[in-house]
Amino acid sequence: xxxxxxxxxxxxxxxxxxxxxxxxxxxxxxxxxxxxxxxxxxxxxxxxxxxxxxxxxxxxxxxxxxxxxxxxxxxxxxxxxxxxxxxxxxxxxxxxxxxxxxxxxxxxxxxxxxxxxxxxxxxxxxxxxxxxxxxxxxxxxxxxxxxxxxxxxxxxxxxxxxxxxxxxxxxxxxxxxxxxxxxxxxxxxxxxxxxxxxxx
Amino acid sequence: xxxxxxxxxxxxxxxxxxxxxxxxxxxxxxxxxxxxxxxxxxxxxxxxxxxxxxxxxxxxxxxxxxxxxxxxxxxxxxxxxxxxxxxxxxxxxxxxxxxxxxxxxxxxxxxxxxxxxxxxxxxxxxxxxxxxxxxxxxxxxxxxxxxxxxxxxxxxxxxxxxxxxxxxxxxxxxxxxxxxxxxxxxxxxxxxxxxxxxxxxxxxxxxxxxxxxxxxxxxxxxxxxxxxxxxxxxxxxxxxxxxxxxxxxxxxxxxxxxxxxxxxxxxxxxxxxxxxxxxxxxxxxxxxxxxxxxxxxxxxxxxxxxxxxxxxxxxxxxxxxxxxxxxxxxxxxxxxxxxxxxxxxxxxxxxxxxxxxxxxxxxxxxxxxxxxxxxxxxxxxxxxxxxxxxxxxxxxxxxxxxxxxxxxxxxxxxxxxxxxxxxxxxxxxxxxxxxxxxxxxxxxxxxxxxxxxxxxxxxxxxxxx
Numbered sequence: 001x002x003x004x005x006x007x008x009x010x011x012x013x014x015x016x017x018x019x020x021x022x023x024x025x026x027x028x029x030x031x032x033x034x035x036x037x038x039x040x041x042x043x044x045x046x047x048x049x050x051x052x053x054x055x056x057x058x059x060x061x062x063x064x065x066x067x068x069x070x071x072x073x074x075x076x077x078x079x080x081x082x083x084x085x086x087x088x089x090x091x092x093x094x095x096x097x098x099x100x101x102x103x104x105x106x107x108x109x110x111x112x113x114x115x116x117x118x119x120x121x122x123x124x125x126x127x128x129x130x131x132x133x134x135x136x137x138x139x140x141x142x143x144x145x146x147x148x149x150x151x152x153x154x155x156x157x158x159x160x161x162x163x164x165x166x167x168x169x170x171x172x173x174x175x176x177x178x179x180x181x182x183x184x185x186x187x188x189x190x191x192x193x194x195x196x197x198x199x200x
Numbered sequence: 201x202x203x204x205x206x207x208x209x210x211x212x213x214x215x216x217x218x219x220x221x222x223x224x225x226x227x228x229x230x231x232x233x234x235x236x237x238x239x240x241x242x243x244x245x246x247x248x249x250x251x252x253x254x255x256x257x258x259x260x261x262x263x264x265x266x267x268x269x270x271x272x273x274x275x276x277x278x279x280x281x282x283x284x285x286x287x288x289x290x291x292x293x294x295x296x297x298x299x300x301x302x303x304x305x306x307x308x309x310x311x312x313x314x315x316x317x318x319x320x321x322x323x324x325x326x327x328x329x330x331x332x333x334x335x336x337x338x339x340x341x342x343x344x345x346x347x348x349x350x351x352x353x354x355x356x357x358x359x360x361x362x363x364x365x366x367x368x369x370x371x372x373x374x375x376x377x378x379x380x381x382x383x384x385x386x387x388x389x390x391x392x393x394x395x396x397x398x399x400x401x402x403x404x405x406x407x408x409x410x411x412x413x414x415x416x417x418x419x420x421x422x423x424x425x426x427x428x429x430x431x432x433x434x435x436x437x438x439x440x441x442x443x444x445x446x447x448x449x450x451x452x453x454x455x456x457x458x459x460x461x462x463x464x465x466x467x468x469x470x471x472x473x474x475x476x477x478x479x480x481x482x483x484x485x486x487x488x489x490x491x492x493x494x495x496x497x498x499x500x501x502x503x504x505x506x507x508x509x510x511x512x513x514x515x516x517x518x519x520x521x522x523x524x525x526x527x528x529x530x531x532x533x534x535x536x537x538x539x540x541x542x543x544x545x546x547x548x549x550x551x552x553x554x555x556x557x558x559x560x561x562x563x564x565x566x567x568x569x570x571x572x573x574x575x576x577x578x579x580x581x582x583x584x585x586x587x588x589x590x591x592x593x594x595x596x597x598x599x600x601x602x603x604x605x606x607x608x609x610x611x612x613x614x615x616x617x618x619x620x621x622x623x624x625x626x627x628x629x630x631x632x633x634x635x636x637x638x639x640x641x642x643x644x645x646x647x648x649x650x651x652x653x654x655x656x657x658x659x660x661x662x663x664x665x
Binding site: 020111179183 | 285
């Protein structure tokens with residue numbers, strides 16, 4: 001992978017980690033409920049795992065398609081899919097609700113998987129990973145893993161930092177001012193990524 | 201769609217106490233004359249700096265008569281900040297107003313002109329019957345994922361009553377909430393402990409048990425509701441019932457602690473068939489089991505039988521008939537409406553199993569007819585009924601009408617509606633504000649529930665302590 005790709009993947013990871021709806025807020029809430037920093041930190045691995053799982057599944061599916069399909073067709077297909085999903089996110093504001101406040105680690109991971117999937121976290125990364133012409137299945141799977149890994153590491157760093165800083169220092173009242181509408185930004189990012197896929 | 205969260209949402213109840221002071225109240229008005237006049241939704245100015253302070257600045261008449269409006273609520277509230285279903289960029293702008301007798305639900309938009317809510321949707325009774333199997337919608341709460349509405353009975357007016365949901369965006373009824381109701385049949389109020397994924401429901405009676413007025417036979421037979429039901433809020437299944445004792449008839453309003461880490465709350469029972477007292481129970485979680493303990497008893501007051509309405513003459517006493525309670529957002533002060541004796545009581549409930557009375561005021565009452573300090577020469581009828589506390593916990597607003605057919609029994613000379621305000625001091629003592637008296641006698645309709653603009657102490661639920 002090129003440096004630009006790596007940076008973009010990490011950037012998207014940071015962006016996803018920044019979104020309270022992707023999990024750090026849940027970790028803070030669980031910590032406040034239990035009055036324990038351990039609960040905050042303990043919630044992070046399942047959240048990050050669920051997110052990474054969703055991203056990996058999306059990237060792997062497209063990698064599988066790429067083995068059998070001409071690159072231009074894949075690019076246009078991905079562009080249409082990602083743009084369409086972005087537009088849909090722009091118009092629809094529903095969020096999946098699957099769990100409550102008492103969750104096991106697996107439920108938390110499942111919730112995170114669902115949130116990432118419903119928001120199109122993996123889709124947003126697709127256009128970046130399309131670059132390069134390696135066609136062999138092995139190369140693609142290696143690339144897919146690397147892409148998901150870079151993305152996840154960046155997400156983990158941002159989400160863990162935010163969870164700890166909000167829990168220890170800022171408090172959840174910061175949400176009232178700082179929680180700008182990331183769904184809107186998210187939809188725009190998806191559309192932008194789709195356009196990028198069509199043009200490159 | 202908003203860019204920042206709705207400014208009326210607060211992550212925690214304690215932070216909501218720092219919200220700006222309320223400027224408007226919305227009040228459900230009930231027509232009692234039966235002359236084909238519809239109920240109304242009144243707007244009252246609560247801004248002390250406004251020349252219209254303490255007056256009705258607008259009334260929206262419903263489209264058809266006979267609704268009997270009761271406990272309405274907001275479309276969304278602070279629960280939108282909850283971490284497992286986060287969607288804070290929606291607006292608290294719609295009031296969902298159910299007609300308890302008609303089973304019709306109105307949706308009002310208050311955004312563009314808060315003093316004059318605009319009717320934007322009407323859900324007809326048939327739609328509710330068909331989609332939910334329930335009738336007589338009563339209480340509305342903004343949930344994390346939907347608008348929840350309680351219903352007193354099925355479409356025939358019998359048991360079971362329960363809870364149904366409305367879609368957050370379209371307000372379309374989604375169906376009954378319960379997946380497994382276990383032994384629950386009677387229903388009245390519901391609320392939840394979000395931090396524990398637990399719902400609590402209470403019991404009044406089915407529509408057929410209450411619509412003609414209180415039935416002494418049912419009362420003496422201890423047939424009205426006297427249980428609480430505990431539910432798994434996620435799985436929608438019945439977990440446990442708590443019997444408060446069948447002498448404690450009509451378990452009504454549920455006020456769980458606002459702090460989501462706490463596992464207790466308060467419920468009032470209207471009348472004990474043993475001594476006509478009204479009682480408050482504290483429910484609490486202990487060793488994984490929900491329990492309830494009677495923590496406040498408000499005794500009946502002896503009275504001259506000549507002054508009493510027919511069903512009470514034989515007892516020579518006025519029952520307090522506690523019909524509503526309200527808990528400040530810091531979980532410290534519980535206000536209690538004794539509709540029969542005309543008293544509003546305040547209790548410090550910092551120690552929830554050992555409440556301590558901190559204040560009392562009187563206005564109205566079946567025999568007392570206490571005057572309001574703003575009009576000392578004028579006896580008042582009705583009594584403290586629906587009570588709503590401001591977010592900062594410093595002001596309580598309350599009205600005097602209960603339910604049409606029950607009003608007639610206990611106040612046979614009719615009720616002249618009023619809305620008054622009590623100020624709550626730091627120590628929990630309360631005093632009626634002589635300068636605040638909204639008199640609905642001229643309108644002729646009776647005020648029931650009050651909601652405060654931006655939220656109040658029984659409109660929002662919080663996911664963070």
